[in-house]
Amino acid sequence: MEAPAEQAAQRALARRLRGAAGLAALAGLAWVARDVPAALGGRLSGARAERAARSPQFRDGAFRNRASTRTMAGSPDRNLVRELIFGKQKRRPTAAVPLVRPADPPAAATDRELGVVWYGHASALIEIEGHRVLVDPVWSDRCSPSALLGPRRLHEPPVGLHELPTVDAVVISHDHYDHLDMATVRALTAGQSAPFVVPLGVGAHLERWGVPEDRIVELDWAESHRIGGLTITATAAQHFSGRGLRRDGTLWSSWVVAGAHRRVFYTGDSGYFDGYAEIGAEHGPFDVTLIQIGAYDRAWPSIHMFPEEAVAAHLDLRGGLLLPVHWATFNLALHDWSEPVDRLWAEAKARDVRLAVPRPGERVVVDDPPAVDGWWQSIA
Incomplete structure (x- = not known):
């Protein structure tokens, strides 16, 4: 003792x-x-603020949708917080999400070959006519300004950022954390030389995070930027923006990526609206559409599409192959984890729409896509 x-x-x-x-x-x-204050991003000032104020989308001190929309609304028969905590939905997969290391394009691939690699959520690589366009890359563990709080990944990225091929452009749809991530932007700034093509105002965030001004290209709807043989055009979307408490200080956008022979459309985040038919008439037909299908709820129907609306949007756009994004990676709504893609598959079959549902990391050749095999159902 x-x-x-x-x-x-x-x-x-x-x-x-x-x-x-x-x-x-x-x-x-x-x-x-x-790093949390930095992750909130920058504020518009000087020439950037003056340009935003001249936009047809900017009214009464903020960017606006063409139609009146609501971003969140209560419901007298529901308590969303209670559902979030105590709901019986199966919001996570029961086993590991299968990941695939992207295959390299075949050596015999022609300049006309079109491929897409979906990395999870809304992050994807478009391989078009010898160019590569990376959209909405988010590689962080959480889509949040904090490394400790906020929605956490349900699967790892299928490859590391340092393993990405050299890209010709990084396209951002809007400034929400699940589409614009500070750590990913900083890594791409150091590891790549491509410009960031973004909606009006988003350049303020990039500037604060150290992206050189000559690598920031800000576009309003209907404006385009040429990169090699590609034309990247900002098109309308029905959504909102904001990091922190300030809302709608930057623009949100969908995107057209067009080469001499092939065309791709990416929705970003958006509710279903008549703008899709207008975009299809002006810029279509599209060989492939990357369309948001997850994180919907009847509490916010104006700013995220339901899966059936995603199919309707694809048809409005005059799309060929539909490749769904914005699902599987983060819990951002109350529905079951697999519900978006189950509903999408049923609607696509009912309306005779060509569909590809790749595993994260799987390369899809648009002219020869893999058959939909329901891979997610065994872990739902």
Whole structure:
């Protein structure tokens, strides 16, 4: 048995160690939290603010949709917070999401070959006529300004950012955290030389994160930017924007990526609206459409599409192959994890729409897509 003095000394040492551990934990939290203000992004000022104010989409101090929309609404028969905590929905897969390392384009691929690699959620690589366009890349563990709080990934990225091929452009649809991620942008700024093509105002975030001004291309709806043989055009969407408490200080957009022979459309986030038919008439037909299908709810029907509306949008756009995005990776709504793609598959069959549902990382050749095999159903 130890002497009382030795026991007292050990207790004092234990208290000091616990105190040190607590200070270390607080220091760690402070270190993590220091990036939160930066992750919120920048504010429009100077020439950037003046240009935003001249946009037809900018009215009464903010960007607006063409039609009146609501981003969130309560319902007298529902408590969304209670559903989120106690709901019986199966919002996570029951096993690991199968990942695929993207196959390289075949050596015999022609300039007319069109491929898409979906990395999860809305992140995808468009391979078009010898060019590569990366859309909405998010590689962080959470879609949040904090590394400790916010929706966490349900699967890892299928490849590391450093393993991406050289890209010709990085296209961002809007500034929400699940589409615009500070850590990913900083890594791409250091590891790639491509320009960031973004909606009006989003350049303020990029500038704060160290993206050189000559690599920032900001576009209003109907404006285009040429990169090699590609034309990248910002087109209308029905959504909203905001990081932190300020809403709609930057524009949101859908995108057309067009080469000499092939055309791709990406919705970004949007509710279903008549703009899709207009885009299809002006810019279509499209060889493939990348369409948002997840994170919907009747509490916010104006700004995210239901799966059936995604099929309707694809038809309005005069699309060939439909490749769904914005599902599987983050929990951002109350529906079951697999519900978006189950409903989409049923509607696509009912309306005779060509569909590809790749595993994250799987390369889809648009002219020869893999058959839909229901891979997600065994882990739903």
